[in-house]
Amino acid sequence: MEGILFIATVLLVGWFVTAPVRGRQRGLADDADVIALRADRDAKLRELRDAELDFATGKLTREDYELLDGTLRSEAAQLLRRLDTKEGQTA
Amino acid sequence: MASFGRACLALGLTLAAFGALASVYGARRGRSDWIAAGRRSVYALAMVLTAAFAVLEAAFIRTDLSYKVVAGHSSTTTPLFYRMAAPWSSQEGSLLLWVWLLSIWSSLALLGTRRRLAAVAPYATAVLLGFAAFFAALDLFLANPFAIQSPAPAEGAGLEPLLQHASMMIHPPMLYSGYTLFTIPFAFAIGALITGRLDAEWIRSIRRFALLAWLCLGVGILLGARWSWTELGWGGYWAWDPVENAALMPWLTGTAFIHSVMIQEKRGMLRVWNVSLILGTGILAILGTFLVRSGILQSIHAFGGSTLGKPFLVFIGLLLVASVALVSARLPELRSRARLESLVSRESVFLLNNFALLALCFVIFWGTFFPLISEAATGSKSSVGPPWFDRYTVPLAIVLVLLSGLGPLMTWRRASLANARRNVLWPLAAAAFGVLVIELLSAAGQKPLALALFGAAVFVAAAVVQEFARGASARRTAAGVSWPVALIGLVRRNRRRYGGYLVHLGVAVMLVGVAASSTFQHIRDVRLTPGQTAQIGGYDIRYLRPSSSVEPGKVSIGAVVDIAKAGRHVVTLRPTRSYYPTLDPTLGAVSRYFNGNAETQVGLRAGVTRDIWGAISPDLQPLQPMISQADRDFGNASPRLLGLLVSAIAARYQAAPPAALFRVIVSPLVEWIWIGGTIGALGALIAMWPARALALVRIRRSVALRSPRPVPQA
Numbered sequence: 001m002e003g004i005l006f007i008a009t010v011l012l013v014g015w016f017v018t019a020p021v022r023g024r025q026r027g028l029a030d031d032a033d034v035i036a037l038r039a040d041r042d043a044k045l046r047e048l049r050d051a052e053l054d055f056a057t058g059k060l061t062r063e064d065y066e067l068l069d070g071t072l073r074s075e076a077a078q079l080l081r082r083l084d085t086k087e088g089q090t091a
Numbered sequence: 092m093a094s095f096g097r098a099c100l101a102l103g104l105t106l107a108a109f110g111a112l113a114s115v116y117g118a119r120r121g122r123s124d125w126i127a128a129g130r131r132s133v134y135a136l137a138m139v140l141t142a143a144f145a146v147l148e149a150a151f152i153r154t155d156l157s158y159k160v161v162a163g164h165s166s167t168t169t170p171l172f173y174r175m176a177a178p179w180s181s182q183e184g185s186l187l188l189w190v191w192l193l194s195i196w197s198s199l200a201l202l203g204t205r206r207r208l209a210a211v212a213p214y215a216t217a218v219l220l221g222f223a224a225f226f227a228a229l230d231l232f233l234a235n236p237f238a239i240q241s242p243a244p245a246e247g248a249g250l251e252p253l254l255q256h257a258s259m260m261i262h263p264p265m266l267y268s269g270y271t272l273f274t275i276p277f278a279f280a281i282g283a284l285i286t287g288r289l290d291a292e293w294i295r296s297i298r299r300f301a302l303l304a305w306l307c308l309g310v311g312i313l314l315g316a317r318w319s320w321t322e323l324g325w326g327g328y329w330a331w332d333p334v335e336n337a338a339l340m341p342w343l344t345g346t347a348f349i350h351s352v353m354i355q356e357k358r359g360m361l362r363v364w365n366v367s368l369i370l371g372t373g374i375l376a377i378l379g380t381f382l383v384r385s386g387i388l389q390s391i392h393a394f395g396g397s398t399l400g401k402p403f404l405v406f407i408g409l410l411l412v413a414s415v416a417l418v419s420a421r422l423p424e425l426r427s428r429a430r431l432e433s434l435v436s437r438e439s440v441f442l443l444n445n446f447a448l449l450a451l452c453f454v455i456f457w458g459t460f461f462p463l464i465s466e467a468a469t470g471s472k473s474s475v476g477p478p479w480f481d482r483y484t485v486p487l488a489i490v491l492v493l494l495s496g497l498g499p500l501m502t503w504r505r506a507s508l509a510n511a512r513r514n515v516l517w518p519l520a521a522a523a524f525g526v527l528v529i530e531l532l533s534a535a536g537q538k539p540l541a542l543a544l545f546g547a548a549v550f551v552a553a554a555v556v557q558e559f560a561r562g563a564s565a566r567r568t569a570a571g572v573s574w575p576v577a578l579i580g581l582v583r584r585n586r587r588r589y590g591g592y593l594v595h596l597g598v599a600v601m602l603v604g605v606a607a608s609s610t611f612q613h614i615r616d617v618r619l620t621p622g623q624t625a626q627i628g629g630y631d632i633r634y635l636r637p638s639s640s641v642e643p644g645k646v647s648i649g650a651v652v653d654i655a656k657a658g659r660h661v662v663t664l665r666p667t668r669s670y671y672p673t674l675d676p677t678l679g680a681v682s683r684y685f686n687g688n689a690e691t692q693v694g695l696r697a698g699v700t701r702d703i704w705g706a707i708s709p710d711l712q713p714l715q716p717m718i719s720q721a722d723r724d725f726g727n728a729s730p731r732l733l734g735l736l737v738s739a740i741a742a743r744y745q746a747a748p749p750a751a752l753f754r755v756i757v758s759p760l761v762e763w764i765w766i767g768g769t770i771g772a773l774g775a776l777i778a779m780w781p782a783r784a785l786a787l788v789r790i791r792r793s794v795a796l797r798s799p800r801p802v803p804q805a
Contacts, residue, residue, distance in 0.1 A: 002095040009142070010102060013135045017106070020127035021113075035207070036290035043291055043356045047503065053585060054502045056569070057561035061510050068504060 037083040044076040093158060096146035097237040099139045103190070104231055106136045107224035111217040118213035118286075126213045130201050133216060136223055137194040144191045147184060147236050151177045157243035160184060160236050166247035168644030169255075176260045177250050182399075183236035185263065189380065190226035192264065193219070193271040196300070200275045204296050211293050214282035215275075222274050225406055233398055249644065252671050252690035256322045262314040266338055269308025270376040273341055275300040276348075277373025280366050284417040289424055291356050294365070298352065301369070302779040305345045306772060312338050313768040324668075324691025324706045326614060326756045328764065329605075331480045336459040337379035340452050344372040347448040350441045350498075357503060358438065360427040363418065364445070370414040375452075377407055382459075433505035440498045447491045454483040481609075489543050492602055495595040496551035499558050518553035525549030534611065541610040544602060551599035555592045562589070582777060590778025597771025604763030608702075612758035620750045628757035630703065631655045637709075637748040638665065639741035646670045646684055646737055648709045648744055650751055652694065664694030666707040666753070679722025684737045685711060697762055704756040710749045714740055 051072060055065035110132025117125030147160075151174045156162045164181045165174055178184035197219040204212050230236065276297040283293040315335065316328035329335060348368040354361050381403035418425070431438055457464075458475045466472045500514040526546040530536040535545060559578065562585070567577035582589045613628030624633045633653040640647045649667030653660065673687030694705040721736050728736065 002092060002098075006095055006098045006102075009099065009139065013102065013106065013139060017109070017128055017131045017135050020124040020131065023124065035292050036288070039290055039292035039295050040359075042295070047357050050503060050588070053562070053565075053588070056565040057558070058565075059500070059502050059506070059510065059514055059561075061507060064502075064505070064507055064510060068502075071504075 034083070034086050037079060037086060041076070041079045041083055044072065044079055048072045048076060092146045092149070093237040093239050096143045097231070097235065099143035099146070100187070100227060100231050100237070103136050103139045103143065103194075104224055104227040106132045106139065107220040107227060110136070111220040111224065114213040114216040114220070118210070123209075126209075126216075129213060129216045129220070130205065133194065133197050133201055133220060133223075136220070137191075137198045140187075140191040140194045140227075143237075144178075144187055147178050147187060148175065151175065154247065155243075156245075156247050157239050157241065158236075159238045159240050162240065162244050162247040164248065164250055166249035166644065169247075169250050172257075172260070173250050173255050176254075176263075178236075179263045179267075180250055180254050180259075181236070183230065183234040183238075185267070185383075186226055186230045186234055187236050188264065189267050189271065190223055190230065192267050193223055193226065193274065196268070196272050196275060197223070197278075200279075200297070200300055208279070208282075208288075208293060208296055210286045211279060211282035211288050214285045215278040218278035218281045219274065222278075225402075229399060229402060233402070246674065248674055249671055249688075252669065252688045253322060255690065256318050258314045258318045262311055262318060265307050265314060266311030269304050269306075269311050269338075270341070270380055272300055272304030272307060273345060273369075273372050273376040275304070276369045277376075280369045280373075281413070281417065284366065284421050287421065287424055289362055289366070289421065291359070294352050294355060298349075298356075299779050299781075301345065301349055301352070302775060305342065305349055306775040306779070308338060308342045308345065309768070309775075310772055312342060313765070317765060320704075320761065321693055321695060322690070324693060324754075326704060326706065326754055328761070331455075331458065331477050333459050334379075334383050336455045337375075337382040340455055340459075341372045341375035341379060343448050343452040343455070344368055344375060347445040348372055351445050354438050354441055358427075358429045360429050360431070360438070361442075362425040362427060363422065366425065367414075367418055368445075370418070374407060374410050374414065377403070377410065381407060435501065435506050435508060435511050437498055437501040437503050440494055440501050444491065444494045444498065447487055447494065451484060451487045451491070454480070454487070485540050485544070485606075488602055489540065489547050492544060492547040492551055492599050495598060496547065496554040499592050499595065500554050514557075515554075517557055518550050521553035522546045522550035538610050541606045544606040548599040548603045551595055555596045558592055559589065586780055586782050587778050590774045590776070590780070593774025593777060594771045595774075597767045597769070597774055599767070600770060601764050601767030604760045604765075604767060607760035608758045608764070612756055614754070614756045616752065616754050618750045618752050621748055625753075625755075627755050629656060630661065630755075630757060632705075632753070632755050634751070634753070635663075637745050637751070638667070639745045641734065641738045641741055644671060646741055647692070648707075648711075648741060649692070650707050650709075650753070652705055652753070654696070654703055654705075662696040662703060664696065664703070664705040666694035666705045667692040668707055668709055679719070680726050680728060680733055681718050681721040681736055681740070684733075685714070685718060685740075699760075699762050699766075701757055701759045702761040704758060706754045708752040708754075709744070710751060711744075713747075713749045714744055717743060 048069070051060065051065060051068050054060045055062070055069075060068065110129045112129075113125045113132065114129030117123065117127075117129060147158075149155075150158045150161050151165055152171065154161065154165055154167050154169070154174065160178075160181045160183050164184075165177045169177065179188045197216075200219075201212065201216060204215075208215075279293050279297045283289050312335070315338070319325075319330070320328040348365060351361050351368065352365050355365050381400070431442075433439070458480050462472045462474045465474075496518060497515070500518065501511065506514075523546070526542060526549070529542060529545050535542045559581075562581045563574060563578040566572070566581045567574060570577065570580065572580065615625065615627040617625040617627075617632070619625060619632075619634040621634050621636050624631050626632070631654070633655070635651040635653050638647075638649045638651055647667045647669040649665060652664045652666065654662045654664060669690050669692060670685050671688045671690075672683045675683065675687070678686055691706045696703040717740055721740070725732060725736055
């Protein structure tokens, strides 16, 4: 009984694990630069949002906020442009 | 089913080896089919190890004494609840638990990243499977949980009485979850280093697992402390024991990582630091497991006399060499893209917090391994005790608490000094007021370090309250909603930030409990006979009468103690010591009941202002002649008759009780340790809860369209 159960387990596991190799999928799908840029973009957008919250809660003065927001927006816009270019190349 | 369990373990080892090779082959040849096969190996590993663990668990539940591990760690009289937790009381079972949990967490991590990190994930898969192969091999060849003996003994040795505690059901799985979860960021860091994909993406993908590891390890440590306080009978929750320290070290470096990784995410800075921190944390997690398994250092937790020390040392050495080599090879690519803009910023507070955490970790590492260091240097083993640890850890803890209050008040990048001053003003005033009140109302003024810690904790609490109040007020104004709705909305929209603040509050509360209870507790050991009274910390302790009970597999002898203050009854404590029969054949049939393992059941009155704790060590010496006589006269008695004899001896104790030794402790604010821990855990859950992706859409659109800046909302 134990032997049969184990053979069934081995067959099931073998079938499950080797299925992709039997299907012969090839190639790696991701573009490292695009993924890195997307991560940077999301981090930058989060930073913008944090700065907004810091201003709204009085942790940043208007002058500090405007300076920081301007810097962050220009960095974010730059990232979005680079991302657009990269995604255009990939498509 | 033992053969099936062992076969599943062997199949698991095969899968781990195959999957690791398939992943590396697939990554190097750009073959997604082999990479997928590698990932599926992890899922399959989780399936077969679940089956193996189920076989072992079923053997414990059935009390199948043909399993050596069951006979050694359970018995027919062990209650079902404890039988269910008994697998991880053994070396063999706990290793199986380790690798099983690793397979489950690894499967979840790889499932979550299956459409991301295509280059990094295969190497991370190989590393995770490497860990699994190591632990599966140990279990299979050096600590087999499925070893069988024939004929099966009629009775097992029983579960170690100290482990018969409710928290043992959760404490080890939580600790092991913490350790195994920390291997996930470790594995992805190795993958990122091998492939050179050192951007923020791998960090973003594993951040939640690092947080979960931190949470599980923290809860595990706290449950262990609670177990020590309520079960161990020595009257403390932390003893700087090597195994406790081994769990605390990765938790500290993990805390540093969780903070500094935010700087990398936002600024692209500290990449060498972060990757080194998480590699160090992963290695410390394995070191923690090694300390428990090897028995190399004296600890109440260690499985002494183990043969697993050498393989662990080789494995840790390998991890260390590989980590250092990879970081060194990638140093040029790990250089930061940005610099610290100002000392008055959240980044600089996080950096200071990192230094303090690492200093704390170093102190604990040095103190833990001092016996080995001293032996290597002088030839004789000596160790350092709690006073040595306290001398260094208390000042560092005060600095850490202060920084955990300062961090939330600072903004990223830079803040004008005037604004920073304005932000810290109210919390500082609250801290000063708090110190004054504590100084006036308590004896804390005589203990400057404790007073400083209380002040720092008030500073944190005030800073967190200020942050919540300001945020909710801004949201209330912007959205026109009530305070409670504004508060909920604020936390929902900014889970990481406000969850993190709650964690800071929880840690500060917890450290207040630690400082108050360790500095101002009263402890007294006193020998009393029934009717006698002793005083401690303003309380009268009166030994009213002895108690005894006999249950299957356990004899309990205790006392009923009245605690009163200024003549008014406060509480009745019933501390007990239980004796479990041993299978030692050198002892007589009745002696076995009284000379086996024993455990203390603490009498505890827990409260928000103080805990009153009592334990008893009954003097069984006057019963010895009676026990020896019974051994001689009833050596071959039936179990039923033996039960009657043991009951008679216990009744004799109750009728003519000798003086008993009591330890009584009055400890202030201990409960706040557990309350603080609960607040911290809640905060961590909020911080790791998935946020809606849509939350960034508004900002993204405003940047993309170059629209005028939206009105800031909380």
